[in-house]
Amino acid sequence: MPIVTWRDEYNVNVAVIDSQHQRMLELVNNLHTAVEARIKKDDLKDMLVELVEFTRMHFSTEEQLMKEHGYPGLGQHHKEHRELLRYLTDLVDGVSIGINLGFYADYDVSTDWALIHICELDKSLGIFLNSKGVY
Numbered sequence: 001m002p003i004v005t006w007r008d009e010y011n012v013n014v015a016v017i018d019s020q021h022q023r024m025l026e027l028v029n030n031l032h033t034a035v036e037a038r039i040k041k042d043d044l045k046d047m048l049v050e051l052v053e054f055t056r057m058h059f060s061t062e063e064q065l066m067k068e069h070g071y072p073g074l075g076q077h078h079k080e081h082r083e084l085l086r087y088l089t090d091l092v093d094g095v096s097i098g099i100n101l102g103f104y105a106d107y108d109v110s111t112d113w114a115l116i117h118i119c120e121l122d123k124s125l126g127i128f129l130n131s132k133g134v135y
């Protein structure tokens with residue numbers, strides 16, 4: 001599976017968001033490597049849980065900024081966050097009970113989804129925050 005490298009175009013121009021996105025990408029890449037190395041199910045689960053926890057923290061950082069600055073797209077963005085988190089936690093549950101078959105395909109979808117989310121939704125949020133003087 002491909003390792004995703006950070007590109008300038010992923011930047012949303014808000015320091016705290018960009019550094020968290022870079023860390024998320026790092027966690028995703030570590031997962032790619034671990035999956036390729038066929039690590040044990042429990043270790044895989046631990047890594048997924050770490051990604052879920054970090055993602056949860058990241059989403060609350062963004063949502064806090066949205067509330068503070070009155071972002072009009074909060075409702076839609078929050079909904080996408082919830083869906084993405086649900087997806088990731090389902091993946092963790094699947095791995096926990098030993099559903100490995102669909103994991104690889106699902107896993108790819110989830111990482112793609114994260115990138116699409118960054119590129120589309122978070123970009124608009126970044127533009128809005130920049131207009132409020134937040135960088």
Ligand SMILES: [Fe+2]
Nearest residue numbers: 058062118122
């Ligand atoms: Fe984000």
Ligand SMILES: [Fe+2]
Nearest residue numbers: 062077121122
């Ligand atoms: Fe977001």
